[in-house]
Amino acid sequence: MKKIEKSLQVQRIQLTDLEFQEAALKKALEDVEGKTQSHQKLISESEGMLSELNEMLQSIDLQDLDLEVVEKSLEQWDTKENVTIESTTLRELTSTPIHAKHSIDYERSIEAYIREHKLILSKEPFDDLMSQTQKKQILETVKKDYGYEGATCDQYDYIFATFSGLVSGLVDVFFVGSPTDSILQKWTDKKVDETVISFSKFIFNKDKKNGKQVKKAPDNIASAIGYLERRYKVNYDARYAKDLVMGDKVLNMSAKNHHLKSLGHSPDIIGLFFSILDQFTGKASFVSEGKILRLVPKDNSFELKGDTLVAKVIAGFFNWLGHLMSDIAGSSGTRGHINKSNGAGIPIPFYNLLQLCNFGSFDVNGDKKTLAELSVKVFEEGYDFRAGLTMAIPVAINELMIRVYFAFKSYFYHKKSFKESLPIGKNLNLQRMLIVGHGVLCLTDGVDAALRSKGQALLFATRLNLVAWVRLGFLGFKEAKSLYIQKMNELDLKKFDQDLEIEWTRIQKQIEEG
DSSP, X not given: OHHHHHHHHHHHHHHHHHHHHHHHHHHHHHHHHHHHHHHHHHHHHHHHHHHHHHHHHHHSOGGGOOHHHHHHHHHHHHTSOOOOOOOOOOOOOOOOOOOXXXXXXXHHHHHHHHHHTTOOOOSSHHHHHSOHHHHHHHHHHHHHHHBOOOOOOOHHHHHHHHHHHHHHHXXXXXXXXXXXXXXXXXXXXXXXXXXXXXXXXXXXXXXXXTTOOOOSOOOSHHHHHHXXXXXXXXXXXXXXXXXXXXXXXXXXXXXXXXXXXXXXXOSSXXXXXHHXXXXXXXXXXXXETTEEEEXXXXXOOOOOOOSSHHHHHHHHHHHHHHHHHHHTTOOTTTTTTSTTOOOOOOOOTTGGGGXXXXXXXXXXTTEEEOHHHHHHHHHHTTOSHHHXXXXXXXXXXXXXXXXXXXXXIIIIISOOOHHHHSSOSOOHHHHHHHXXXXXXXXXXXXXHHHHHHTTOHHHHHHHSOHHHHHHHHHHHHHHHHHHHHHHTTOBOHHHHHHHHHHHHHHHHHHHHHO
């Protein structure tokens, strides 16, 4: 930008110099033209008088000539205006063209011109370079090209978004429900089991190929989980508080909820961080009742593999991922053994952060529970990662319907290009339709949960589609941000800078090409 500012200011100074010269030249030409016309008039008058004199001389007899009359006529001619031409002086032109074959030479020429003419450049060049009218026009153009416009959805967009949200809401009500009575949950559990078995077979074949002593390939969910548990052991996999050196600390944990309270079992960036931290330090991190606890496992035989720091980090990552796969479908002790129980899986991403919310009062079977305690009870009812996948189905249906509608309408009705019609990226109309659709989905889900729970906090929470509500909250935040930016008349500065860079590159290329 500094290079552009200097170049524009120098060009503006040269242009001003030329404008002064042009004005002076026009004034000189006007003066010359005025004097020429005046002289032509005198010449015409003189020619007329000479013609009259000639006629008079021809008609006068020299013998009868009255010399006094002739002298008086000559005196009158002497009083006529003399013909004079004044010269107009033009000031010397100081602006010389700046020539350069390359952008670097051009920049040097600009700097040399500034030094030679001792120019003092303004700190606000664009303010000085433009008139008020030009500033107003540019401001309107910039706002039009780079300003944030509001959504322009029509009635059909809102109708379809509402319809999509209602359809998705009905899918949630009748096919998702709660983990205890969900129809789609059975399909999700089956797909998760198949994924775990396939993953365990893949790891088994890799180990066998690398020469490890492995006997039988996993052929069911229990054996697959057991193989992965042995293959990816971690030091933070304590099931009870008695497996840890507690000291004076208190941790209410059981086999049903230890995946929730162990931070390393969270399938998100938080879980990855604490998993690697625990593997490096030999401790185990837990969150319970608003507190984060760092405890030492009694069985401290775990050793992180790797000779270098990078190797240890990579090994820690694969231990975290492999151990999550061993727990996502429950434990080997419950799957396939105890009344066909699904066991306790891993939590929904970031769900364990609710353990920090040790406030509120909810009635759970006659006992008052905080939000942290309520979230534990909900998890124990089967509200785990598999339930989260099931809850994501109506959300995905809603997203797909609205995005397909948006793409087809943009391409076939508004006649936009294929690229502009893609239902991705930042588009305020698409964002508005999504927030309406997910709002209707959440409204349907909330009404159903309220009616079926009959005031029971635990039942209400298990029937609530957390994935849909989180998605709605995220869209609501984006909508609020867009409305704020629109109200503040802010500009898309990133796009503005990109266009300036493209234009400056084009100018440099033209200069280099001559």
